[in-house]
Amino acid sequence: MGVTFLQDASSPPAYDLCSHRSFDVNENARLQDFLGGMRAIAPLIAAVVPIGLVFGAVAATKGLTPAEAGLMSTLVFAGGSQFVAMDIWTHPASWAGVGFAALLVNIRHVLMSASLGTRMGGFGPRERYLAMLFLADEIWAMAEFRAKVARLTPAWFAGLVAPFYLAWVVSGIAGAALGAFLGDPVVLGLDFAFPAVFIVLVMGFWKGPETGAVLFASGAAAVATQHFVPGVWYIAAGAVAGLVAAVVSGSRRGVEVAS
């Protein structure tokens, strides 16, 4: 579907090229993978544009110019930490304050990149590091999902990243430029788009009672930490609790088998 759309009338048909040279077949496979990644990320782009607009609008109220908001989205590309930075923004900006906050909010990326790193057999060493720089939550989740059913390729990953990155940066700049003209996203329920996406993904990772133990530990620890500890420690606390639950239930099973 996407291929016919992209071909203009003047270009020769694809099968003509493929039948003569083998590398054209590879090119075609890569294009198919890239388009597959784009298709997979499409629903999340519909969800990220409103969030990007809101980020830009909030940044504008904190005194950031559209150029500064765009620069932050381009270089940081991590929505959660960008919103937290806006929460604690000062004039002049404190690089140590927002830098440490970003480290704390994004510490989960260490786990995410360790996990996805084991699925990157199809990547060269440099491609791996380059790809990881774009490891936003949504990109990571879709890539993990893909790796369960097929070999994750650089082209497929690039298909995820390119449109999502572009949408995040452009919507951030637009939000900063439009500012107060935008409606309240809370009334429209758009702030709920991402939690909803994550819930759908959590449901997809269900593998049985073991997953239940992980989810319960992670959820309980996250809620308790968020209640008692200010800031964003709850994400790291929940992730570690889920990890511990997996190890404990795994080793208990091992003992049962042994005895």
Added chain:
Amino acid sequence: MSVDLATLLAILAMAAATALTRLGGLVLIRHVSLEGSRRKAIESIPPAVLMAVVAPTALATGLAETIACAVTAFAALRLPMLVSVALGVVSVASLRAFGI
């Protein structure tokens, strides 16, 4: 279209911190072997992280959010992602409109 110096430094600090976390895991798995229970632990990371991010919204924000999360989860059993997400958004917006 100006960029303030302190703002630029703050953005660069955030970018560096974020890149560090994103590359950190990749460096980690080069130096730690992944056998047996460690492999198991790595496989549990995706649900553990996703749950930690959504749990406060799902369970400790308000009744509207909790109900909408349940609707979304239930829808995800049968329906495609975009439809489930849309149902969740519509649920939360209507529940909030009714003052729940």
